[in-house]
Amino acid sequence: MTDGSRSYRPVATTESSLRILEHLKRSPGRTLDELTDELDLARSTIHRHLRTLEDNDLLVREDGRFSLALRFLDFGISARNRVPFFEVGRRQVDRLAAQTGEKVWLVAKEGDFSVHLYKASGDSPLRTSARVGQRRYLHQLAAGKAILAHLDEAELRTILDRQGLVEMTDRTITDEDALRDELKAVRDRGYAFNISESIEGLNAVGAPIRDEDGAPIGGISISGPANRVKGDYLRNELPDKLLAAIDEIHITLRYGSTG
Structure with missing residues (x-):
């Protein structure tokens, strides 16, 4: 959020996905076990989010380790081009x-x-x-x-x-x-x-x-x-x-x- 207010009811599942993405931005190449230890979310919840993000090409998995996918580069370039x-x-x-x-x-x-x-x-x-x-x-x-x-x-x-x-x-x-x-x-x-x-x-x-x-x-x-x-x-x-x-x-x- 950019306005610092909570004038609506946030979507908890979306916020959980964003927490996982932010964490992987800072610490790429994390396993499910590591994310479970590092985030205050249930293992089953993290697993569902990881699978959904991976299925939508927003995460890549190599040897069981998850990182942000290059699809985010397309989003970033599109955002920059609107400036x-x-x-x-x-x-x-x-x-x-x-x-x-x-x-x-x-x-x-x-x-x-x-x-x-x-x-x-x-x-x-x-x-x-x-x-x-x-x-x-x-x-x-x-x-x-x-x-x-x-x-x-x-x-x-x-x-x-x-x-x-x-x-x-x-x-x-x-x-x-x-x-x-x-x-x-x-x-x-x-x-x-x-x-x-x-x-x-x-x-x-x-x-x-x-x-x-x-x-x-x-x-x-x-x-x-x-x-x-x-x-x-x-x-x-x-x-x-x-x-x-x-x-x-x-x-x-x-x-x-x-x-």
């Missing part, structure tokens, strides 16, 4: 990665979260745990803070109340007053920074992608090791390149072409 800025955003991410040599991410806002849609790495050998499809708390990311900064007060208040300010590193902002001060600064300059707030030793700059009404619907971030992505390079050079790319996305979304 109105994906194609133009992907092109700008590729361009920024080539220009800067850094890792560049395209994200979408969905509900209370940021979802990683696409990345390009340039010449950077940097590897992190971030992956396409991953959902993250908005306040932990540069692009996420850029999105939060341009939400109306009612939606911002709702997200803060539902999700709180979860700490990822000792630099993550976990105080609401401090976050609000930073969001004001982000609105004033047009972009946000992530100074080791999501991953130790990683700095980033991010800016929002906004719809015609000005509402934030996504964003782009440029990130790299803190020992390189710092000073004027982080504070001025990368933001200038990032904002130019964001402007091209907005022009394309509104008028259909940047040329």
Whole structure:
């Protein structure tokens, strides 16, 4: 659920299937015995769900071990393709990665979260745990803070109340007053920074992608090791390149072409 409410009676069997799928996403290749030990569900219930999911090509079984099937890839690509800025955003991410040599991410806002849609790495050998499809708390990311900064007060208040300010590193902002001060600064300059707030030793700059009404619907971030992505390079050079790319996305979304 994305609205945090229970204004209806949920379908328990569907929720059980989703629990199993989420568990297998985190821990693929589990046996029925292992799932019975790890989930608070009856063995017979788990077995029925596994068989149903397998029969519908949503799970694969190898040597008695269950994992998510590649059919989910089709669902994911279909979901990503509905994002109105994906194609133009992907092109700008590729361009920024080539220009800067850094890792560049395209994200979408969905509900209370940021979802990683696409990345390009340039010449950077940097590897992190971030992956396409991953959902993250908005306040932990540069692009996420850029999105939060341009939400109306009612939606911002709702997200803060539902999700709180979860700490990822000792630099993550976990105080609401401090976050609000930073969001004001982000609105004033047009972009946000992530100074080791999501991953130790990683700095980033991010800016929002906004719809015609000005509402934030996504964003782009440029990130790299803190020992390189710092000073004027982080504070001025990368933001200038990032904002130019964001402007091209907005022009394309509104008028259909940047040329």
